[in-house]
Amino acid sequence: MKVLLENQAATELFAADLAELLKEGDVLALSGDLGTGKSTLSRALLRHLAADPDLEVPSPTFTLVQTYELPRMSVAHFDLYRIEEPEELEELGLDEYLETGVALIEWPEMGDKTYWPEALDLKLTEGTKPDSREITLTANCESWKNRLERLNARRALLAKAGWIDAAREHVQGDASSRTYFRLHKNGETIVFMDSPPTGPEPLLASGKTYGETVHRARDITAFIAVGKALADHGFRVAERVAVDADNGLALLEDLGDHTIAENDEAVTERYELAIDELAKLHGCKWEPELECDGKTHQLKQCDFEVLITEAELYLQWYLPHASSEPVTQQMSDEYVAAWKELLAPVLQTEQTLLLRDYHSPNIMWLSEETGLNKLGLIDYQDAMIGPAAYDVASLVYDARVDMSAELQEHLLQRYCNLATKHKHIFDEIEFRKAVAILSLQRNTKILGAFVRLDKQFGKPKYKEMLPRIRNYVRRCFDLLGDVKLKKSYKVILTSNETRQSDS
Missing domain, CATH: 3.40.50.300 (P-loop containing nucleotide triphosphate hydrolases)
Incomplete structure (x- = not known):
């Protein structure tokens, strides 16, 4: 070269x-x-x-x-x-x-x-x-x-x-293989995103890779298609400046560095607006096939295979890290069966667009805008069709910030009030239970994923969030009561660990 x-x-x-x-x-x-x-x-x-x-x-x-x-x-x-x-x-x-x-x-x-x-x-x-x-x-x-x-x-x-x-400025990326840098020229800024196609992965027992099983985006087509669909429905996403879809490269509008959290603390009025945005999103009709730039992206279904494959990261990575107790086949079988019983009714609830990682790092705060345009959405390429409670759980149990039980209840009640007002049928008791179950599933996955990032990929910084996530797991079981799945979490539930966020 x-x-x-x-x-x-x-x-x-x-x-x-x-x-x-x-x-x-x-x-x-x-x-x-x-x-x-x-x-x-x-x-x-x-x-x-x-x-x-x-x-x-x-x-x-x-x-x-x-x-x-x-x-x-x-x-x-x-x-x-x-x-x-x-x-x-x-x-x-x-x-x-x-x-x-x-x-x-x-x-x-x-x-x-x-x-x-x-x-x-x-x-x-x-x-x-x-x-x-x-x-x-x-x-x-x-x-x-x-x-x-x-x-x-x-x-x-x-x-x-x-x-x-243009001058280059490195931007800290996320846990994925994507990389970013900011470009400065004549007083303007844009963001360069490099989203390489996924490489080879080991096969699971099913014969599919982890990414295939949980419907992770394989290339930039999903990002472009979901972004266009969101924009068409009036949601604020970064405008495209230029795209090289074949190589997974894009120049995007710069939405800044401010999110709905500040200094790892939730800003109440911003989270309230994020809840309002979810209520609007769940009121839209979403087609499973998204067209963009002559290509079609099919939104996959969030089903039991997706959720249990993610939840099994807890057995594969977190338990070996936290306990000397080996994970036996019987423990694994009981774990899967307990999750199946817990998730079955949740998967029958209202289905909508599920953004998947709807939490503080991916919701930018645009203070100069008005209304819901104050929220700029990023990192939505792994969107699926699934339970409406999932993204509510992702936001209310935000793994990146300490969320008090009082704030969680306030946000959840705000959503329920909006849903009751605008939907013909809304079962608040059923929805609240679905949020608790999906919060448990999501934080279970995160426990395993963050240990894996440390052990397999040499990214130890994510382990700093484990105490917060364990507290969220405890909170979920407080809401769910004595379910069969509880025995699989004794290493967390019997811990004497305390944090301010326990209050």
Whole structure:
């Protein structure tokens, strides 16, 4: 892959694009004659990772290595120009740095390439115009080959949309494989979303993958189609600026950084409006087939297989984490049977569009708007057709914020009042029980999923929310009483753990 960089600014923007693709264990081997821009690219890459345009980046020419503990990953910046023997790399501790971060190596030809066989090779040469440079990128492994293809597709969409020269700002993503960054240009901002098609997954006993079983979106088509359907019904979603559906890329209107929560606390009036929005959404008629840009997306049904597959994450990941007690086949069979009994009546209740993750991270607060337009919806690509109580449960038992029992009751009663007013038939007692059951199912899934994110994917930050979620589980059982499923949760229900949110 070759890229022409017309000036220093273009080199710095390319470095930011490259930084967005880095993973722990990567090596960037940066070569080129003196004055070709190696230091410019290195400095820009480090400053982007640090989210600090003024970060001091001294040359490691004399120290040989300069290390940076940055928020997203650690980086070791090597300059091998002065080493006399390649074996000196062992003394510099390259292997140790790669265990937890990234290595950026200038003058790699002075070392030994066998130390970084899967590196991305970057060679800078002078261009035909003053200050221009040409960079040649060579992938030495499949991972970098795939990432360079995405880099090329990303930059092609930016160029086509007229945003290639915009400043880049990293945006913290979610637990999915999607990544985001914000673009700034002439006082305007938009958001770049990279939603790659799902890769291969292990098969479950059913012969399907987890994603197939629980109806996770496989590509960006679902996001585009559901977003259009929501907009057509008058709900506020980010407008599309440009889309490359084949590669799962989109430039979107920037809805900002403010959500309906502040400092991990629920803002009552914002949550009230979110409840009002659900009441409106549940009053709309939703077609299961959604058309957009010449493609059709079929909304799948939220059935028992979906809910029990999610709930089994608790047995697979959370119980082994929280208890030394092995999960036997009998325990698993009893668990599934108890859930089937509990969920059967819920799945017969009113069916509507189910957004699935209707909670604070995905409901943006647009203070300058009016009415329900103050709420901007994101992350709805996994929507299904299912029980109306599901999204109410997702909001009222928001895993990201401490919700008092009083606030939960206030929000639930607000929804019930609206439903009673606008629906011909509404059974409040039945609905409240469905909310408690689906809240238990959802928080059960989250317990397992968050432990899995730590154990399997090295994302420990989600475990910080486990105490809150356990409290929600206790609250659900307080509402449901002595159901058969209760015995499967004794590790939580017999705990002495307390939090302010217990009140």
